[in-house]
Amino acid sequence: MARITVAALVAAYLDLSPLRPVTRKQHGYHMRPLIARWGRRSAARLTCADLSGYAEDGIRQGLALTTLAARVRIIKAAYRWGVASGRLASSPIDGYRLPRARARRISPPSRDELRAMLRVCAPHVARVIKIGWYLGPRIGPSELFRLRWADVDLASGILRMPCAVKADGDDMRDLPIRGVLLREMRRWRRDDGDLCPWVIHWRARPVRHINRAFDAARKKAGIARKFTPYSLRHAFPTQAIAHGAALKAVCAMMGHKSPRMVLEVYQHIDFATLADAAEKTPRL
Numbered sequence: 599m600a601r602i603t604v605a606a607l608v609a610a611y612l613d614l615s616p617l618r619p620v621t622r623k624q625h626g627y628h629m630r631p632l633i634a635r636w637g638r639r640s641a642a643r644l645t646c647a648d649l650s651g652y653a654e655d656g657i658r659q660g661l662a663l664t665t666l667a668a669r670v671r672i673i674k675a676a677y678r679w680g681v682a683s684g685r686l687a688s689s690p691i692d693g694y695r696l697p698r699a700r701a702r703r704i705s706p707p708s709r710d711e712l713r714a715m716l717r718v719c720a721p722h723v724a725r726v727i728k729i730g731w732y733l734g735p736r737i738g739p740s741e742l743f744r745l746r747w748a749d750v751d752l753a754s755g756i757l758r759m760p761c762a763v764k765a766d767g768d769d770m771r772d773l774p775i776r777g778v779l780l781r782e783m784r785r786w787r788r789d790d791g792d793l794c795p796w797v798i799h800w801r802a803r804p805v806r807h808i809n810r811a812f813d814a815a816r817k818k819a820g821i822a823r824k825f826t827p828y829s830l831r832h833a834f835p836t837q838a839i840a841h842g843a844a845l846k847a848v849c850a851m852m853g854h855k856s857p858r859m860v861l862e863v864y865q866h867i868d869f870a871t872l873a874d875a876a877e878k879t880p881r882l
Contacts, residue, residue: 602685604644605637610685611676620740628669629676641677641686646694649673653696663696670696706833707825711816713882719815722800725786726808729797730830732779732879734838734852736762737827741853743805745797752787755780761853771853774873778881834879843878851875 602610608629612622635652636644649670656666677689707715712727719727726737735741740762749758749770755777758770775783786797794802812827835848 602641602680603637604639604641605633607641607680607685608633608673608676610683611679614683615679624740625672628665628672632669632673641680642690644677644691646691649691649694649696667696670694705823705825706829706836709837709880709882711819711821711825712833714819714821715815716882718818720800720811722798722805723808723811723815725798726812726827727830728779728782728882730827731833731837731882732776732876733757733759733773734831734834734848735759736853737808737830739806743796743798746795747787747790747797748795750775750783750787750797752780752784759853771850773851774876776873776876776879837880838875838878841878841880843875847875 612626612629617625632652636648653666653670657663674689674691674694677686677691680686681689712731716724716727726742729735729742729745730737735745741760744760745757749760751757755775757773757775759773761769761771783797790799796804798805798808808827813824816825831852835852838848839845
């Protein structure tokens with residue numbers, strides 16, 4: 599069996615395994631720091647202690663535990679694939695487990711904070727805030743930034759949100775657009791004309807990242823505490839449930855399908871219940 603480096607193993611896994619393009623891109627992004635650290639090392643010589651040291655360094659540097667968990671999961675998957683494809687005799691890191699930590703309480707942006715941002719933010723940030731607040735999608739290229747006008751039925755008030763790539767998951771999910779958002783989206787559509795197919799765009803170009811523009815709006819609005827665009831995904835269920843929305847409908851709207859989450863108990867949601875959940879968040 600020929601010697602293979604960590605970099606070569608990960609590259610082969612990304613190129614040859616049956617991953618969707620979005621997943622391949624996300625995995626490649628997460629593997630960059632690990633390749634920079636161990637890329638030239640023989641894959642067979644990577645150890646659980648190496649992963650443990652990387653995790654400890656990441657925690658000290660403030661790296662989110664979810665990010666660390668994703669990177670560990672991906673490199674372990676690459677090694678399992680290496681074994682299955684005959685590139686490795688065994689995986690020396692298969693036994694590594696990232697230590698569990700208590701989940702940090704998320705403090706999502708309040709309605710007043712978002713209203714202040716809406717008064718000063720760029721148009722594409724305003725669209726992200728409003729769709730994030732009212733529908734709770736994943737803010738980024740996995741879902742919201744892939745939404746096209748072709749996926750939005752403004753006549754019936756339904757949009758088909760692209761779903762993040764998950765095992766055995768749906769490609770799209772139908773979401774009801776509540777009245778106040780529907781009026782906004784109809785205006786956006788008129789403003790866009792035929793210039794751009796994407797709902798979220800900057801001067802007719804697709805948006806890949808919004809953190810900088812979002813943070814600029816937060817600061818311009820005079821908000822001292824920090825939160826990210828993804829915090830909108832936490833704001834949606836917090837507000838909807840607090841105002842009486844059914845938990846299972848909120849979960850269905852957000853696209854949660856992991857068997858390890860309580861949402862798997864509530865898989866059969868009728869559209870009327872989803873529409874009720876869409877109406878429960880207070881108006882911005």
